[in-house]
Amino acid sequence: MQALILAGGRGTDLRPLTVYTPKPVVPLVNRPLLYYQIELLKRVGVTDVTLSINYQPDKINTIFGDGSDLGMNIRYVTEANDFGSAGAYKNAGLDPERPTIVLKSGIVTNLILAKVIKKHTRTNAAATICTTNKPSEHTSPFVEIDSGSNVIAIHENAQSVPETSRPLSAMLAGVYILAPEVLSRVPDECRFSLEYDLLSTLLNEKSAVTAFDLDEFYWTYISTPSTYLKAHQDFLAGKVKNFEIERLKMMDIAVTTFIDEKSVIDKDCVIKPNVIILNSVIGEGVHIEAGVSIKDSVIWSHSRISDNSEIRGSILARSTYVGKDVSVSEGSVLGDKTSLPDHTRV
Known part of the structure; x- marks a missing residue:
């Protein structure tokens, strides 16, 4: 299995913090934001990671290098054109024979990825998507889910979900596992979003798309200074388990x-x-x-x-x-x- 982290955004909602610092390396409890996602991948033995970057790419590369200091193999793809999140997936030069974990760089979670991988393997789904009902300032599509955790439709927001389906609906949480064959569903040289276009394509083809509810874990999406500060407060309050924090250095x-x-x-x-x-x-x-x-x-x-x-x-x-x-x-x-x-x- 391989991983792709979508880290090409300019982080404009987080300004002025991102004027000189790309959002993926904004410090969170004195570590780059991407560290927490890379650590999750490392825990499940996924060491081949591609970073899809665009804004001030050299600053990201300088911090993580080739990943060898972290026991990882990190490569970088700079997006020359904005082809959307699925376009970044298509153009990342990934191994077409391996499934891919895709992460959005703004999320912070202590999700145990092994559980998501297990479900993806057991269901033999084309895509496994993590969902949440945690409150968030971040705008993300909502999906309808049946009683068997199968995704049956995707909607722009919670209000557009049919009222009868809302009890089982949830927001996309920015964590996906995509089977190798999904790569071919993304057209070349075309703006194509992962959340809307690619998932809708899979659903229209009757491909299996399954949901993993991560609400038992900590999850937030850092999109504004207030959510950034709140994430720090959550770490200090002990709400984000399984990450070591060295509180007082020399x-x-x-x-x-x-x-x-x-x-x-x-x-x-x-x-x-x-x-x-x-x-x-x-x-x-x-x-x-x-x-x-x-x-x-x-x-x-x-x-x-x-x-x-x-x-x-x-x-x-x-x-x-x-x-x-x-x-x-x-x-x-x-x-x-x-x-x-x-x-x-x-």
């Missing part, structure tokens, strides 16, 4: 500083006296001066927070500078290299 920390047991601090940070850090993630090389208070926030690497500033429920991207006695209020999102002068209120 740093220069004052004795009179308080960091709660939930917070995650990356390496090479300097934290001066009388700092309070609660339920937050601090990136590599962040410098925090005396008297700073940080709560429910995410601060990317190499930022600097000056004396007596307060940050609440906010995201500060890479190399942000916060002056003295600054207040950054809940919901604030600061892009890379933002500079806030002393006494600023945001």
Whole structure:
């Protein structure tokens, strides 16, 4: 089995965080977002992974390379034209003799892929699609499912599902397993979506499409700064099982500083006296001066927070500078290299 991760989007809804950082490598608890998907694949022995990329591809390649450091074999396909998600699948140069796990790069889940693979193999389906009824800001098609977990129709949204079928309907969750023969169903040089066009083609041909309900697992789709921050809070609250988090790495920390047991601090940070850090993630090389208070926030690497500033429920991207006695209020999102002068209120 092989895998394809669809990572070609520009992540515009996540701006300003994605102006200089492609969404697939935006840090999530101080690791690139794609790390969590690659780890899921590695756990089931799928080591051949293709990344379909487009926006700032070199930055993604620089981080993951050929995958050998992770025990993986990673190759890259840069999308010269936008042929849709199924077009990316068609043009990824995949082995036509092997089934393919397809993942959308915005999802975060602790799904046990072995269970999905087992169902796909047992049902001999052309496609096995993961579905969810978890609340999400992300817009994704809904599918009608019969009592035997067979997909019988696809709809644009929940409202377009016939009322009698809604109890068994669910949203596509961005995880698919496609049999080798499915590759030939995608036309050449044509915009073709996986969610609408390809699945509809399979259903019209009466090919078996089966659903796997992943609601027993954690799942979210990171599409906006608020969902990005919420994913961090879920990790810190222990809702995302089966991923190891190293909470306190080597740093220069004052004795009179308080960091709660939930917070995650990356390496090479300097934290001066009388700092309070609660339920937050601090990136590599962040410098925090005396008297700073940080709560429910995410601060990317190499930022600097000056004396007596307060940050609440906010995201500060890479190399942000916060002056003295600054207040950054809940919901604030600061892009890379933002500079806030002393006494600023945001």
